[in-house]
Amino acid sequence: MKLYTCNYCYSEFEPTRRRVQKYCSNTCRSKAYHARKTITNTPTTQTNSAISTTLDSPPVETNKIESMSTSGVGNAAAGALIADGLKSLITSNKNKPATKGDLDDLKLLLTNRYLPINNMQQDQYGRSPFYDVETRGVVYLKL
């Protein structure tokens, strides 16, 4: 009599039916089925969670712009002077990343007390908004 080897517990067993049996018992057959099911499902679940994590995380562009602005300010001569105040002004304006021209203008103005604020309107007297480095506040000045 030929003995079969169980595909699950690897013990040898005598087939009880004429057709080929892969497992020694129904217990091994169902255990093997569940084990296979678990193995097949795990990678799929991981892939889905990986995708949703990517979708949930903020756009990479935002970080790029922020680090670019920060390094640009850091390279400027008086970077330390404006690090507290002006950096937050620049980085809060995420929709409008600082261009090469903006940074050049910034460098020219760093030695001055008043820095122009481009994302604010002029006041009722037609004066332009400036950031006062001394008081760290907004002031309106006639150009």
Ligand SMILES: [Zn+2]
């Ligand atoms: Zn078995």
